[in-house]
Amino acid sequence: MVTYGGIADDFTGATDLAAAWRSRGLRTAVVLGLPENATDLDGLADHDAVVIALKIRTAPVAEAVDVTRRAATILRGLGAAQLYSKYCSTFDSTPTGNIGPVLDALGEGDSTGQARGAVVVVPAFPAAGRTVYQGHLFVGEQLLEHSPMRHHPLTPMTRSHLPTLLEPQTARPVGLVPWATVQAGAGAVRSELDRLGADDVRYAVVDALTEEDLTTIAAATEEDSLVSGGSGLAAGLARRAEQPTAIPAVPGRRAVLAGSASAATRGQVAEARAHLPHQRLNLDALRADLTGEVEWLRAWARECWQSEPDRPVLVYAVGDLTDVEDDPGAAALVEEALARCAVAFTADGARQLVLAGGETSGAVATALGVPALTLGAPLGPGLAWAHGVDRDGTDLNLVLKSGNFGTPTLFVDAWEAL
Numbered sequence: 190m191v192t193y194g195g196i197a198d199d200f201t202g203a204t205d206l207a208a209a210w211r212s213r214g215l216r217t218a219v220v221l222g223l224p225e226n227a228t229d230l231d232g233l234a235d236h237d238a239v240v241i242a243l244k245i246r247t248a249p250v251a252e253a254v255d256v257t258r259r260a261a262t263i264l265r266g267l268g269a270a271q272l273y274s275k276y277c278s279t280f281d282s283t284p285t286g287n288i289g290p291v292l293d294a295l296g297e298g299d300s301t302g303q304a305r306g307a308v309v310v311v312p313a314f315p316a317a318g319r320t321v322y323q324g325h326l327f328v329g330e331q332l333l334e335h336s337p338m339r340h341h342p343l344t345p346m347t348r349s350h351l352p353t354l355l356e357p358q359t360a361r362p363v364g365l366v367p368w369a370t371v372q373a374g375a376g377a378v379r380s381e382l383d384r385l386g387a388d389d390v391r392y393a394v395v396d397a398l399t400e401e402d403l404t405t406i407a408a409a410t411e412e413d414s415l416v417s418g419g420s421g422l423a424a425g426l427a428r429r430a431e432q433p434t435a436i437p438a439v440p441g442r443r444a445v446l447a448g449s450a451s452a453a454t455r456g457q458v459a460e461a462r463a464h465l466p467h468q469r470l471n472l473d474a475l476r477a478d479l480t481g482e483v484e485w486l487r488a489w490a491r492e493c494w495q496s497e498p499d500r501p502v503l504v505y506a507v508g509d510l511t512d513v514e515d516d517p518g519a520a521a522l523v524e525e526a527l528a529r530c531a532v533a534f535t536a537d538g539a540r541q542l543v544l545a546g547g548e549t550s551g552a553v554a555t556a557l558g559v560p561a562l563t564l565g566a567p568l569g570p571g572l573a574w575a576h577g578v579d580r581d582g583t584d585l586n587l588v589l590k591s592g593n594f595g596t597p598t599l600f601v602d603a604w605e606a607l
């Protein structure tokens with residue numbers, strides 16, 4: 190019976206949320222994209238938690254709202270008592286959306302009307318260095334606006350005060366539950382949310398510095414029909430003693446496909462280059478002959494696997510920030526190239542893939558035709574191996590890695606956790 194329904198604004202965010210629920214012992218599935226057929230929902234009702242992975246972080250507002258409404262209807266139809274709107278722990282969004290419009294839409298479709306007060310806004314994820322104090326979001330020791338997120342190509346985050354970021358995205362009032370209230374416990378947080386709600390404050394940014402703070406907030410909102418945040422809040426409630434069955438480890442060749450230019454991914458690429466056979470995508474060659482270039486990469490990977498069948502190969506887009514091209518077509522070209530590599534590599538026996546980057550993961554998983562994933566044991570904060578079946582019926586193990594997540598050695602040692 191599905192209790193929790195997640196709606197994630199990108200693919201890696203979806204597995205991040207799912208990994209948090211899985212870490213609490215919940216049987217958790219991720220549906221990649223809005224399910225098109227009723228048969229896509231087969232088997233989902235056996236899970237405790239289902240996340241629908243959308244690609245709406247930077248989509249036009251109307252589109253983001255439309256697919257969110259449809260995802261919510263599906264999750265409520267599966268029985269989900271609580272909907273969890275998952276956005277980035279760095280609150281990635283533009284002044285016009287999409288976090289506010291998506292939350293507004295989820296509230297409208299909620300027949301209970303979130304009678305229990307203001308809806309919480311909790312991007313804090315201390316395990317990944319994201320904390321919130323007096324409404325200000327920190328990334329490690331830096332305010333969000335001083336972090337590398339300041340230079341994000343699509344959603345540059347130049348302010349850190351969350352109410353100030355959310356207010357332009359919604360007509361509904363935004364308030365704050367400060368850390369002192371969180372310190373006073375779940376009862377105090379609940380009362381404050383109810384008080385804010387009674388005053389017509391619709392959204393409450395809640396401070397959180399530690400895992401204990403998230404546990405407090407999770408306890409205060411356990412009965413809410415709508416909550417929102419990064420994945421930290423989802424891990425907040427008690428763990429079940431009994432763990433779900435492990436996912437199958439699918440034997441086969443291994444590959445890392447990295448389209449992310451984020452700082453953590455660049456570090457992981459640098460580390461992996463010292464240990465794994467690797468190729469950086471050549472954008473000029475791809476522009477000249479996409480098919481031929483992918484065939485060349487395929488032949489190279491085959492040769493690598495022939496001499497060392499268990500050794501992962503790495504294909505990456507960005508080693509250094511200077512590799513990022515301004516050309517508007519470059520991002521789509523990289524996504525297409527990595528998606529085609531994934532299809533070619535799996536045809537040649539690759540069964541374990543680490544995908545780096547939300548857009549990249551979306552493009553690759555869509556090209557492979559994997560409709561859903563079952564989450565396995567956690568691999569680190571926000572990360573887990575997953576199992577899925579592609580459109581040819583081939584079993585695969587996948588990690589969908591958020592750009593800024595994972596230890597520097599992830600691409601070298603993730604395989605040991607399978």
Ligand SMILES: Nc1ncnc2c1ncn2[C@@H]1O[C@H](COP(=O)(O)OP(=O)(O)OP(=O)(O)O)[C@@H](O)[C@H]1O
Nearest residue numbers: 449451506513514519520523546547548549591592
């Ligand atoms: N050399 C390049 N020039 C221009 N764009 C590139 C280049 N290499 C990669 N890209 C694009 O940059 C984007 C990276 O986004 P992606 O979501 O995959 O990573 P991310 O933002 O680090 O991850 P996340 O969303 O999980 O934080 C992709 O669209 C990718 O195709």
Ligand SMILES: O=C(O)[C@@H](O)C(=O)CO
Nearest residue numbers: 202205277278419547591
């Ligand atoms: O919350 C996070 O930081 C990640 O899951 C994410 O959304 C990155 O795209």
